[in-house]
Amino acid sequence: MFKTVFITGATSGIGKATAQLFAKNKYKIIICGRRIERLIELQKELSKFTEVHYLSFDIRNKVDVFNAVNSLPTNFKNIDILINNAGNAHGLGTIDKGNLDDWDAMIDGNVKGLLYVSRAILPQMVERKDGFIVNIGSIAGKEVYANGNVYCASKYAVNAINKAMRIDLNEHNIRVSAIHPGAVETEFSEVRFKGDKEKASNVYKGFKALEAKDIADIIYFVVTRPYHITIEDLVVYPTAQASATILKRE
Numbered sequence: 088m089f090k091t092v093f094i095t096g097a098t099s100g101i102g103k104a105t106a107q108l109f110a111k112n113k114y115k116i117i118i119c120g121r122r123i124e125r126l127i128e129l130q131k132e133l134s135k136f137t138e139v140h141y142l143s144f145d146i147r148n149k150v151d152v153f154n155a156v157n158s159l160p161t162n163f164k165n166i167d168i169l170i171n172n173a174g175n176a177h178g179l180g181t182i183d184k185g186n187l188d189d190w191d192a193m194i195d196g197n198v199k200g201l202l203y204v205s206r207a208i209l210p211q212m213v214e215r216k217d218g219f220i221v222n223i224g225s226i227a228g229k230e231v232y233a234n235g236n237v238y239c240a241s242k243y244a245v246n247a248i249n250k251a252m253r254i255d256l257n258e259h260n261i262r263v264s265a266i267h268p269g270a271v272e273t274e275f276s277e278v279r280f281k282g283d284k285e286k287a288s289n290v291y292k293g294f295k296a297l298e299a300k301d302i303a304d305i306i307y308f309v310v311t312r313p314y315h316i317t318i319e320d321l322v323v324y325p326t327a328q329a330s331a332t333i334l335k336r337e
């Protein structure tokens with residue numbers, strides 16, 4: 088029987104590439120995001136390979152999260168792998184001038200949203216004594232950089248939640264891994280800079296950034312290790328990047 092993967096943030100970037108890779112490898116896929124037209128398009132694309140179900144909800148809304156998970160049809164109800172990927176940075180600036188709506192978006196999405204989705208899905212994994220959770224953190228959860236303040240705080244929280252899951256779920260045979268990417272060229276910077284495409288593309292100028300599919304390959308590698316192996320924590324940089332602030336550009 089093919090395993091079922093639940094991927095948050097599948098309308099773009101890392102989540103979309105991950106859905107494409109798992110679908111090609113015949114996993115059943117549940118793709119999530121707010122942009123329904125993109126979900127429909129991706130469902131159409133991936134249905135050539137496997138069974139695909141989409142759920143459109145905002146991870147910041149706990150009622151919507153639980154309603155979405157509870158609405159799954161019988162053949163998608165048993166989730167084997169949860170990929171907690173949805174998230175974004177909103178703004179980049181000093182903490183004294185921070186925009187409170189941006190702070191809410193990051194804490195509510197990157198932290199509380201990840202918790203809500205996990206809380207909605209974990210009980211069935213605990214009951215079956217089987218499951219795999221992959222949390223997408225960031226190098227921003229390993230190192231605080233200037234102007235990154237609240238985004239970094241949200242990803243430090245993901246790092247802590249990942250460790251907490253490893254501890255609390257250990258007795259239930261549930262595997263938990265975190266992947267912490269450096270610069271990946273996706274829509275991430277466009278969201279951070281509120282649609283300013285020029286500012287966003289400058290982030291990736293002069294070096295070879297990671298591509299979404301590079302992280303998808305790593306997620307796939309992590310979840311396909313034999314049962315006795317768990318890669319708890321993986322930091323992945325583009326070769327040109329040595330830390331959040333050290334980047335060799337041509």
Ligand code: NDP
Pocket residue numbers: 095096097098099100101102119120121122144145146147172173174175176196200223224225226267268269270271272273274275276278299
């Ligand atoms: P994208 O902006 O390309 O994708 C973000 C995804 O998250 C979209 O599918 C978006 O879907 C979804 N999402 C965001 N907010 C919400 C929300 N409130 N409710 C539901 N879905 C939401 O960025 P990436 O692919 O790069 O980002 C994926 C993850 O990787 C994030 O957690 C990010 O922090 C992390 N990351 C990214 C790095 C990078 O350099 N790109 C580096 C390190 C980590 P929709 O808008 O349709 O709801």
Ligand code: 8X3
Pocket residue numbers: 224225226227235268269270271331
């Ligand atoms: C995204 C990478 O360096 O912009 O999490 O925080 S960074």
